[in-house]
Amino acid sequence: MTQSRNYDLKAVTGAARDDGGVPHGCLLVEFAEAVLGEDEEALTRARATLGEAIGPAGLADAAGVVGLFNAIDRVAVATGIPLEAEKAAASADFRATLGVDRFDVDARA
Amino acid sequence: MSELYISSPSAIRSDLAAAQARAWERIGRPGTWWDATARVAIAAETRHASVCRLCRRRKEALSPTAIEGTHDSLGELSEVVVEVVHRVRNDPGRLSERWYRGVVAGGFSEEQYVETVSVVAHVVAIDTMARGLGFDLLPLPEPEQGLPSQYRPASVKAGGAWVPWLEPADVSGAEADLYPSGRPAANIMKAMSLVPDEVRGFFDLVSHQYMPPLAMRDFSREYRAISHSQIELLAARVSALNQCLY
Numbered sequence: 001m002t003q004s005r006n007y008d009l010k011a012v013t014g015a016a017r018d019d020g021g022v023p024h025g026c027l028l029v030e031f032a033e034a035v036l037g038e039d040e041e042a043l044t045r046a047r048a049t050l051g052e053a054i055g056p057a058g059l060a061d062a063a064g065v066v067g068l069f070n071a072i073d074r075v076a077v078a079t080g081i082p083l084e085a086e087k088a089a090a091s092a093d094f095r096a097t098l099g100v101d102r103f104d105v106d107a108r109a
Numbered sequence: 110m111s112e113l114y115i116s117s118p119s120a121i122r123s124d125l126a127a128a129q130a131r132a133w134e135r136i137g138r139p140g141t142w143w144d145a146t147a148r149v150a151i152a153a154e155t156r157h158a159s160v161c162r163l164c165r166r167r168k169e170a171l172s173p174t175a176i177e178g179t180h181d182s183l184g185e186l187s188e189v190v191v192e193v194v195h196r197v198r199n200d201p202g203r204l205s206e207r208w209y210r211g212v213v214a215g216g217f218s219e220e221q222y223v224e225t226v227s228v229v230a231h232v233v234a235i236d237t238m239a240r241g242l243g244f245d246l247l248p249l250p251e252p253e254q255g256l257p258s259q260y261r262p263a264s265v266k267a268g269g270a271w272v273p274w275l276e277p278a279d280v281s282g283a284e285a286d287l288y289p290s291g292r293p294a295a296n297i298m299k300a301m302s303l304v305p306d307e308v309r310g311f312f313d314l315v316s317h318q319y320m321p322p323l324a325m326r327d328f329s330r331e332y333r334a335i336s337h338s339q340i341e342l343l344a345a346r347v348s349a350l351n352q353c354l355y
Contacts (some may be wrong), residue, residue, distance in 0.1 A: 011342060011346070012342070012345040012346055012349050020342065021338075022336075022338045022339055022342045023336065023338075023339060024339065025339070025342055028335075028339055028342055028343050028346075029342065029343075029346050031241070031343075032343050032346045032347050032350070033346070033350065035237060035240055035241040036237075036347065036350050036351075043240070043241075043243075044243070047241065047242070047243060054334070054335060054339075055120070055334065056120035057120035057122075057334035058334040058335045059120070059242070060120045060121045060122070060125075060242065060334070061122075061333045061334045061335050061340075062241070062335055062339070062343060063237075063238045063241030063242045064121075064125060064238050064318040064319070065318070065319055065335075065340050065343045065344060065347075066237060066238070066241050066343055066347055067233070067234045067235065067236070067237035067238030067239075067240075067241060067318060068234050068238075068314070068315060068318040068319045069319075069343070069344045069347040069348055069351075070233050070234065070237040070347055070351065071230040071231070071233040071234035071237070072230070072234075072297060072315065072319075073201060073347065073348050073351040073353035073355070074197050074198075074201045074226065074229060074230050074233060074351070075226060075227070075230050075297065075300055075301060075311070076296075076297055076300065076353055076355035077201045077202065077204050077351070077352075077353050077355070078197045078201060078204055078209075078226045079223070079226065079270050079271060079272045079300040079301065080204075080206055080209060080270045080271030080272065081269065081270040081296040081297060081299070081300045081355060082269045082270070082296065083296070083354060083355055084293075084295065084296055101354065104354045
């Protein structure tokens with residue numbers, strides 16, 4: 001995903017329940033899912049567990065990123081922007097692995 | 110508004126709190142195609158959409174178009190604006206170009222559409238963060254007096270998106286600051302360029318709530334209390350949940 005390290009991208013789709021090579025990856029994913037979900041108890045637990053693991057400043061930044069991408073996704077899909085050609089080429093293999101091409105703007109037509 | 114989180118015992122960076130305060134103030138000011146009263150009404154409707162029974166039934170249906178009905182709304186906006194706000198807020202992964210063409214044909218200008226999406230996005234970004242931290246939602250701003258500027262860049266044209274946009278090669282004059290120099294502008298930056306002030310405003314928030322453009326790919330150091338890899342994992346998981354390929 002970044003740098004020259006190995007990450008398990010299955011964490012992105014929720015297909016794997018481990019850290020995926022990212023420090024506290026599982027807790028981060030659970031937090032993101034809880035924030036976007038409707039289970040208030042799950043959110044309270046996820047917030048407390050992640051905050052204990054990464055500290056209050058980390059929790060604040062994590063919540064900010066979840067909020068920002070919850071918004072920027074809406075800008076992207078509501079304006080119908082395509083993935084840039086160079087990004088599409090560079091990500092073709094792992095998009096196929098993750099099965100996320102069904103979310104493409106053309107697929108939504 | 111710079112005291113946005115002053116009463117909350119948290120570790121929110123001051124630059125992020127200030128960026129959110131600026132965003133909140135912008136919602137309460139006249140925009141480019143909506144006056145401030147309409148912008149605040151769109152923000153209020155964005156929040157109210159979470160209790161819409163029609164949206165809930167549509168979300169559970171195989172196709173949102175299979176369910177007809179009327180949105181549960183606050184009654185301050187026209188039906189077509191409410192439809193846009195609710196669909197973008199509640200079911201973004203199933204928006205289609207056909208749906209977009211339909212709302213534009215229904216008396217909603219493309220400029221108003223883009224500004225509406227932007228206001229919804231601002232509210233979603235700030236409210237979702239507040240939910241993540243267990244904070245109460247901020248009170249909506251009081252709308253200021255004034256008329257929308259109705260400024261439309263001369264060089265916008267149809268491109269790769271549903272909405273017209275401004276290509277970097279066509280940028281001049283008032284839009285010279287819109288895109289970063291020295292590298293291609295990402296499509297997400299061009300997405301709302303039909304209304305340039307919304308690009309400026311939203312990407313001010315992006316720079317502080319996520320990262321500034323140059324920091325995104327600078328792996329020589331970390332800019333936040335969580336690492337690049339942790340940030341990208343969160344971003345990717347949220348995008349997958351929202352069914353957003355981009």
